Amino acid sequence: GIQVEQSPPDLILQEGANSTLRCNFSDSVNNLQWFHQNPWGQLINLFYIPSGTKQNGRLSATTVATERYSLLYISSSQTTDSGVYFCAVERGNNDMRFGAGTRLTVKP
Amino acid sequence: NAGVMQNPRHLVRRRGQEARLRCSPMKGHSHVYWYRQLPEEGLKFMVYLQKENIIDESGMPKERFSAEFPKEGPSILRIQQVVRGDSAAYFCASSLKGTGVYEQYFGPGTRLTVT
Numbered sequence: 757g758i759q760v761e762q763s764p765p766d767l768i769l770q771e772g773a774n775s776t777l778r779c780n781f782s783d784s785v786n787n788l789q790w791f792h793q794n795p796w797g798q799l800i801n802l803f804y805i806p807s808g809t810k811q812n813g814r815l816s817a818t819t820v821a822t823e824r825y826s827l828l829y830i831s832s833s834q835t836t837d838s839g840v841y842f843c844a845v846e847r848g849n850n851d852m853r854f855g856a857g858t859r860l861t862v863k864p
Numbered sequence: 865n866a867g868v869m870q871n872p873r874h875l876v877r878r879r880g881q882e883a884r885l886r887c888s889p890m891k892g893h894s895h896v897y898w899y900r901q902l903p904e905e906g907l908k909f910m911v912y913l914q915k916e917n918i919i920d921e922s923g924m925p926k927e928r929f930s931a932e933f934p935k936e937g938p939s940i941l942r943i944q945q946v947v948r949g950d951s952a953a954y955f956c957a958s959s960l961k962g963t964g965v966y967e968q969y970f971g972p973g974t975r976l977t978v979t
């Protein structure tokens with residue numbers, strides 16, 4: 757099946773810093789989503805981005821489908837950004853595969 | 865515009881008991897997915913259902929686990945004779961249409977603890 761790799765596995769930032777999270781996948785996909793799982797365990801949809809670039813406030817994402825990767829940018833990080841960021845992909849067979857996540861800690 | 869609802873949010877069961885987890889999809893969504901998340905891991909797909917149909921259950925254990933999405937009411941994930949290894953967070957997601965075309969929206973999850 758399709759493999760999803762996220763890097764880095766852990767990231768510690770000072771408040772106000774910028775960061776880039778990466779998601780590599782092993783095959784062509786129809787779907788790609790980024791999620792934030794907050795410290796209370798809730799999964800929050802960030803982006804639905806099978807290709808192209810999107811921005812939402814301090815967050816933006818780019819997926820280069822032909823090269824099989826996606827990037828999530830967080831600018832001016834805040835403590836509330838802490839949590840685990842997951843990338844998930846789907847090939848159209850209903851089986852959404854999640855990466856292992858990047859655990860982000862933003863220190864005040 | 866309510867999101868995906870799951871209940872209960874926390875469930876404690878003794879070994880051998882049954883666990884029933886409920887999921888109400890977003891309004892207008894007829895496609896439901898169940899995922900399991902073990903501690904410190906990503907989510908793993910279990911099953912995909914449409915109303916009254918199981919479309920793909922390739923991620924579901926063959927024994928003790930079953931899922932349904934009746935014509936009326938929520939989707940139910942049922943775990944019979946629970947064991948400690950079933951302790952996990954179970955998430956439900958819904959979408960407007962399956963086949964990977966549309967975004968999936970996740971519920972808050974049910975955290976199952978087996979004692």
